[in-house]
Each structure stands twice: as structure tokens, then as C-alpha cells.
Amino acid sequence: MTLRAPRPDDIEGQAERNAEGGRYRTAEDARRWITFGITDAWKQRERLMFVIEYQGRYAGTVALEPDVDDNARVHYGLSAWARGAGVMSRAVRLILEFGFSTCGFHVIRWWARVGNWPSRRVAWATGFRLGETIPDMAEEGGERVDAWTGWIGPDDKRAPRYPWFEHPILETPRLRLRTWREDEIPRITTARTNQTTAHFLPFIPQPFTAEDARFWLKDMAEQAAAGRRFNWCVADAETDQGLGNLTMFGIHHGEVRDAELGYWMHPDAQGRGVMAEAIQRVAQWYFDDEGFGGRRLFIRTAGTNTSARRTAEKAGFRHVGTERAAFHISSHVDDKVTYDLLATDYL
Structure with a gap:
């Protein structure tokens, strides 16, 4: 698994992931994002995004969104075919190291809509401390939704802080x-x-x-x-x-x-x-x-x-x-x- 800059051959993979999440309607949106959207976000320091390459192909993205307090929020998304192999957890650990060591962020935050268990599982696996659940924190599909929150510091371990109980039958x-x-x-x-x-x-x-x-x-x-x-x-x-x-x-x-x-x-x-x-x-x-x-x-x-x-x-x-x-x-x-x-x- 590698984090790298986008390439033209990532457009098809980005379009497939967009279709899975229902975020963009056309392949043109994916082409624009891969061709210059990610680069422009870096230049303006709005979002420091990497492409995740796994098994030699585009698998998703992971990013840090800086704020005015020298902290950042982590974003991530993975194509369906690459899930279940710990790919995103490895990608998040890498970008946390980049954020703390290279960028000098003090705290990196995470939040996700309540019910987004895959995102929460990644946050758990990479050592985020779970914070408050905030009512109506975000908008999704034109409606306000509650959100889970979490944070991690530079000296925190990048591993689960507690067990995640799986119920045996x-x-x-x-x-x-x-x-x-x-x-x-x-x-x-x-x-x-x-x-x-x-x-x-x-x-x-x-x-x-x-x-x-x-x-x-x-x-x-x-x-x-x-x-x-x-x-x-x-x-x-x-x-x-x-x-x-x-x-x-x-x-x-x-x-x-x-x-x-x-x-x-x-x-x-x-x-x-x-x-x-x-x-x-x-x-x-x-x-x-x-x-x-x-x-x-x-x-x-x-x-x-x-x-x-x-x-x-x-x-x-x-x-x-x-x-x-x-x-x-x-x-x-x-x-x-x-x-x-x-x-x-x-x-």
C-alpha cells in the first residue's frame, strides 16, 4: 500500500468510488478532481490529499484538512473492492505520521455521521480517542445528522485503546x-x-x-x-x-x-x-x-x-x-x- 500524488490513470478508479458513494454524477467530475482538483487543494492548503494505491491500482484517498489553529481534520474514503484488508487503517497511520512529523499539527480530529461504522472502525483501529456525539453537527442529503467525534495527538499510539466487542453466536x-x-x-x-x-x-x-x-x-x-x-x-x-x-x-x-x-x-x-x-x-x-x-x-x-x-x-x-x-x-x-x-x- 502506497500514498502518492494522483495520476491520469486514477480517473477511472475515482469515478467508480464516486458512483459507490453517490457523490458525483459524471465521470467528468472525477477527471477534474484527479487532474487538477487535488493539486489545487494542496496549493491553497485547503486539503492535503494523497491517493491510496493498493495492489497496483487506485483504491481511494486520504487527506488532512488544516485549520487556523495548526490542527487538522482527517478525511478518508476507500473503494469497495479494497475494503476488509486493513488498507485504510494503514493509510491513516501514514498520514497521521505525515501530519504530526512533517506538518507539525498539534491535534488531528475525526468525525463521522452516526451510523458510519466503517469510518468509526478505522478511527478505533488507528488510536483516536472517542469524543462527544454532537447532535445535528453536519448536513447530509439536505438533513442535519448527528456526528461521532474523536481526536488524536502526536504522542498517542496508533493502535486501538480498548477492545471492540464482536458478539459470538x-x-x-x-x-x-x-x-x-x-x-x-x-x-x-x-x-x-x-x-x-x-x-x-x-x-x-x-x-x-x-x-x-x-x-x-x-x-x-x-x-x-x-x-x-x-x-x-x-x-x-x-x-x-x-x-x-x-x-x-x-x-x-x-x-x-x-x-x-x-x-x-x-x-x-x-x-x-x-x-x-x-x-x-x-x-x-x-x-x-x-x-x-x-x-x-x-x-x-x-x-x-x-x-x-x-x-x-x-x-x-x-x-x-x-x-x-x-x-x-x-x-x-x-x-x-x-x-x-x-x-x-x-x-
Whole structure:
């Protein structure tokens, strides 16, 4: 992979990439950009752009856009045929070195429309610190869109700062643990709108609307990308219908290696031992050295939440403590009970 100046034979590749992104309508736009657009941007110091050459052909571009404070914003785009091989991450690392060492920039910024996961993946892989999500930051297709933001300094490592959790698909004879789909929003809203949830988890909106469900799905994806949470849809292995949700959060690495579990069920799936079975399958993966390699799982719930307590006990967790008046529910502050399971208990 090489970063270089544009050449006439890059025009066809630029036109193909423009067509993929829907940015330009004609091949003439690509010809103008390759022939003199990039050069003019350099001369005016508006955008310091390189062509990415991969496998001997045009693959995309990467650029730095300087600002008046001697900082810059990074831009990048890659042709579809070159994706999935780490090309853009390598290109961004090279231009970061150029920006800090040759140009003397103090900070290089990145932002992308919320939902542009390929761009965020590159920023993650090259060591950017994730900043705030800014509402209505940019315009796209005539509409204002929210944007992820990030930044990196000259002394920062050009490598991920935290893991990006990829959800394994876990199965039992009757269950499949996978991620939720957008077409399952009605199933989620029905499961989350009920008196029990309102009582034991009063911070959850009631009714739980489709908009709430979409926000929740987006948040789960962002937390996985930030190395904070795993979240599985517990589905029927035969019909693939979502039966409930199992989440793992508060994950500690290093010597502690523990994590907390939370769960909820759709009303029509309760009373069948589904969640206890799902928890046991997650525990198997979590404690396995070839899975997550964890040491301890724990569950905390309200003392009067007999259903959640029964599920924890059925899954093999032990009651290890009670904190008096430590769990807020809708009617009062309840006791908080803790259950745990150790790798040594399970194996």
C-alpha cells in the first residue's frame, strides 16, 4: 500500500468510488478532481490529499484538512473492492505520521455521521480517542445528522485503546443467542412495556416506544464498539423468534476479570427456564479460556424481585450478600441482593 500524488490513470478508479458513494454524477467530475482538483487543494492548503494505491491500482484517498489553529481534520474514503484488508487503517497511520512529523499539527480530529461504522472502525483501529456525539453537527442529503467525534495527538499510539466487542453466536439445543435486528423492534417494545419493568426498573420509559427501542439498539451497538458491553437477543433456535435479552456489562479486564449480567424476558416466554439456560450458555463462553477468559460473573437485583432471583439460582449462581435499602424501585428503596458464579464453580 502506497500514498502518492494522483495520476491520469486514477480517473477511472475515482469515478467508480464516486458512483459507490453517490457523490458525483459524471465521470467528468472525477477527471477534474484527479487532474487538477487535488493539486489545487494542496496549493491553497485547503486539503492535503494523497491517493491510496493498493495492489497496483487506485483504491481511494486520504487527506488532512488544516485549520487556523495548526490542527487538522482527517478525511478518508476507500473503494469497495479494497475494503476488509486493513488498507485504510494503514493509510491513516501514514498520514497521521505525515501530519504530526512533517506538518507539525498539534491535534488531528475525526468525525463521522452516526451510523458510519466503517469510518468509526478505522478511527478505533488507528488510536483516536472517542469524543462527544454532537447532535445535528453536519448536513447530509439536505438533513442535519448527528456526528461521532474523536481526536488524536502526536504522542498517542496508533493502535486501538480498548477492545471492540464482536458478539459470538452462542447456541443450546433450543436457544440461539445473537444480536437483535431492526425488524424486531415491535417485539422489544412489547417486552419492555409492562408493570413489572416499571416497578423494578423505573428508569425505563413506559410505554417503551419504537423510538426508545431504536435508541436502545443504537446504544447497545455503540457500547460494544467501545468495549463496554455485550448484548444478546435470546432467540428460539427453531423459529428464531426473540424471547428475551441478556446483557453483560461492567466488564473488568486484567487481574479482576469479572462482569455483571442483566436480563429480561418477553411475557410469552416466561416460566420456561429460557433465561437460566441462556445465562448458563453465556457463562460457559465467558469462563472458557478460548472464549472471554473471565473469572467471575455476578447478578444484582432487588430483594423482592423473586423472578429474577429464581432465574439466578436456577442458573447456578449463589447468593453472596444483601445490602439493605440499596436498590431503588418505583415504590421505595429495596434491599439489593447479589449472586455470583466463579470459574472454579462452573468448571
